[in-house]
Amino acid sequence: MPLDSGATIGPFTLAYQTYGTLNADRSNAILVCHALTGDQFVCEPHPVTGKPGWWSMLIGPGLPIDTDRYFIICANVLGGCMGTTGPAETDPETGRPFGLTFPVITIGDMVRAQMLLVDHLGIDQLFCVIGGSMGGMQVLQLASAYPDRVFAALPIATAARHSAQNIAFHEVGRQAIMADPDWHGGDYAARDIRPTRGLSVARMAAHITYLSETALHRKFGRNLQDRQRLGFSFDADFQVESYLRHQGMTFVDRFDANSYLYITRAMDYFDLAAEHGGVLADAFRPGGKPTPVRFCLVSFTSDWLFPTAESRAIVHGLNTVAANVSFVEIASDKGHDAFLLDEPEFHRVMRGFLEGLAEHRGLGQRLVASR
Amino acid sequence: MPLDSGATIGPFTLAYQTYGTLNADRSNAILVCHALTGDQFVCEPHPVTGKPGWWSMLIGPGLPIDTDRYFIICANVLGGCMGTTGPAETDPETGRPFGLTFPVITIGDMVRAQMLLVDHLGIDQLFCVIGGSMGGMQVLQLASAYPDRVFAALPIATAARHSAQNIAFHEVGRQAIMADPDWHGGDYAARDIRPTRGLSVARMAAHITYLSETALHRKFGRNLQDRQRLGFSFDADFQVESYLRHQGMTFVDRFDANSYLYITRAMDYFDLAAEHGGVLADAFRPGGKPTPVRFCLVSFTSDWLFPTAESRAIVHGLNTVAANVSFVEIASDKGHDAFLLDEPEFHRVMRGFLEGLAEHRGLGQRLVASR
Numbered sequence A, B: 001m002p003l004d005s006g007a008t009i010g011p012f013t014l015a016y017q018t019y020g021t022l023n024a025d026r027s028n029a030i031l032v033c034h035a036l037t038g039d040q041f042v043c044e045p046h047p048v049t050g051k052p053g054w055w056s057m058l059i060g061p062g063l064p065i066d067t068d069r070y071f072i073i074c075a076n077v078l079g080g081c082m083g084t085t086g087p088a089e090t091d092p093e094t095g096r097p098f099g100l101t102f103p104v105i106t107i108g109d110m111v112r113a114q115m116l117l118v119d120h121l122g123i124d125q126l127f128c129v130i131g132g133s134m135g136g137m138q139v140l141q142l143a144s145a146y147p148d149r150v151f152a153a154l155p156i157a158t159a160a161r162h163s164a165q166n167i168a169f170h171e172v173g174r175q176a177i178m179a180d181p182d183w184h185g186g187d188y189a190a191r192d193i194r195p196t197r198g199l200s201v202a203r204m205a206a207h208i209t210y211l212s213e214t215a216l217h218r219k220f221g222r223n224l225q226d227r228q229r230l231g232f233s234f235d236a237d238f239q240v241e242s243y244l245r246h247q248g249m250t251f252v253d254r255f256d257a258n259s260y261l262y263i264t265r266a267m268d269y270f271d272l273a274a275e276h277g278g279v280l281a282d283a284f285r286p287g288g289k290p291t292p293v294r295f296c297l298v299s300f301t302s303d304w305l306f307p308t309a310e311s312r313a314i315v316h317g318l319n320t321v322a323a324n325v326s327f328v329e330i331a332s333d334k335g336h337d338a339f340l341l342d343e344p345e346f347h348r349v350m351r352g353f354l355e356g357l358a359e360h361r362g363l364g365q366r367l368v369a370s371r
Helices: A107-120 A134-145 A164-179 A181-186 A196-210 A213-219 A239-254 A257-269 A280-284 A308-320 A336-340 A344-360 B107-120 B134-145 B164-179 B181-186 B196-210 B213-219 B239-254 B257-269 B280-284 B308-320 B335-340 B344-360
Strands: A016-019 A029-033 A071-075 A126-132 A150-156 A294-300 A324-330 B016-019 B029-033 B071-075 B126-132 B150-156 B294-300 B324-330
Touching (some): A029 A107, A029 A134, A107 A134, A107 A257, A126 A134, A134 A150, A134 A257, A134 A280, A164 B196, A164 B213, A164 B239, A181 A257, A196 A239, A196 A336, A196 B164, A213 A239, A239 B164, A294 A308, A294 A344, B107 B134, B126 B344, B134 B150, B134 B280, B150 B344, B164 B181, B164 B257, B196 B257, B196 B335, B280 B308, B294 B308, B294 B335, B294 B344
Parallel strands (some): A150 A294, B029 B126, B150 B294
16 A cells, blocks of 8 residues: 555555444445544453443444444554554564554555555445544545545544644654663564653653643642642652553553554644645545535534634635535533543534434434344 | 751752842842742853843843842752752762752742841842742742731742642653653762753653743744655654754753752642642731732733633732732733743833832832943
8 A cells, every 4th residue: 555655555454343234235334533542442342451442432322323323443543553554563574573664654544544444345435434633633534535435524623734732742752752761763572672661651741631721620639649748759649640640551551652653643744734735625625526525523612632723724624615514612621532531412413413414314224123 | 947848958058149239228139039940040141051041131221120220139949950959969968969868848948948048138128029930939938928028029920839730741741750761760960870861851841831832833833844845754854843852952951850850849739728728818818917018910811831810819819818919911822931031011011010119119219320
């Protein structure tokens, strides 16, 4: 497969999960795209952590993304570390882990790989493509590059380009990883060691950006671990410190440091307008005509990583070409993470949008009648 | 000197600079308190970097903090690394660098040390105490603990307590330092090595919080280093990456990693209300009476590290005791760093406040008539 960098990759593995049943005319497939540290285990326990899938609240029988009605596909992104070919996998040419010899990939490459899977499954047109954060970038990319291959698109808490601040936070994480002597220029796997300290710091820094100040305050405030008094040491005095350290430590058990470098890089490189002469609207004007894809955008009021203004910019681009678009800003104080949390209004919006589409496409009945 | 932790410290050195001339009745002294990574070289070239002092724009002959009129004192904080006793200094008892045997200090301890200097200079009452960010915390602490020793207080871009998000960012920085194998449990100085990689990552993460998203966007946007194309590598493709790396690399030349741990800890521990039964107003009600100190608070609209709401909370506490307080929120898109930058309205506010006070105190004329 050709890559945006000019390199090629292949053969490669794309690890994916499906839920529900593909109907006879293959018209009920929903592609779910995961975020930076997500994976294909979207609504089943994670094989490493044993925790529920990251959208278990949203995907399942009778849930907004109803597995009795739709056929859900979720693939680990190219460059990932949950089975899809990425820097931690063995390079068949050398018999050694790729490490930094893995090519730098883009959101476009991730989507191209997923479309090979969609082809492989014999699906001409996806019913919908859905994703939040980096998943939303893939949604935008797919809808822009393959307007005839998807009926509707649901980009959530995302942006058409990574901002300077977002790039800056990613760069801090990458520097933390690369500063870890156990990183060994990316060649740690061959040495049977992992840069866990650097990756943990990267995760801690990123995790702060996923939460709002309000959420952190409500959750922890200045509460102490030992409620009696300050420790006057560098142990975790405050609950928020202990929480962050835990986030960092558990993350390294399930994620590869080089994958983190590659995937953050792909996000930084994402700039949908740049591929269209700097005019975002042109990303949604294939062959000079308005995109046929139906869009529903969702943002959250307290998300400062992918603020509402970024969604508005996309809506503006879609409006410019008179595309079919709806946009909902959900009032939430949970920050960027809101798209992964129990936000009833968000879930209602998703259910409503999909039900409307399903009616339009004649997917009005649940495929499994008895449950 | 007793410390808030219960430990004691001494003898210790407090390194300071003064500018201007103390008048005959010692009534024109302004104590300037520096921020986390600041120092006493407030309006003269930095001895290590050679760069202008961090408030050169604000302090000097004819400037808002007029050295022809006022006597300026600025001391390196306790725990610092520019001459004042801190973890990098030699413990006289062991003949080795303190490292982590240095006691954990608080903003209260920093202020207590500075008051010894004020005593030493024979100054009964400071004309004013001024500082931004952590400097503002010292201002609040001093005004609260020594209401009769200071005529007026100017806390800028600060808070009466460090928030959960602020603690979280500091913890990331500390973990980055402590994850560096060259840190050696704080005992790196004895090994003639320094945890520069960890300290550099800490500085990078912190630096993002000093700028607004708007400032980062205006300054860098998604501009590339090589304007032609993406590099498809992990080199600094974007200007914002290169800038951050530079911030990290130059910082380690002038700052001690252990000092960074101690000073961030002091900020995290700061909670003025907690010292007064959780009632902030009581911090400004010495002996049950309204504080005699005149306050002027300044915040900046785009400061998300110490947002205006934090200053408002202080104003609210001061209003509760009917203190003499004015408050100005300056419209600026430069983020927290605005207090260090060329912000004409901020400089006008400072000049106006000080001139009003000076008139009130009979400091109406400039001490140096001819210039």
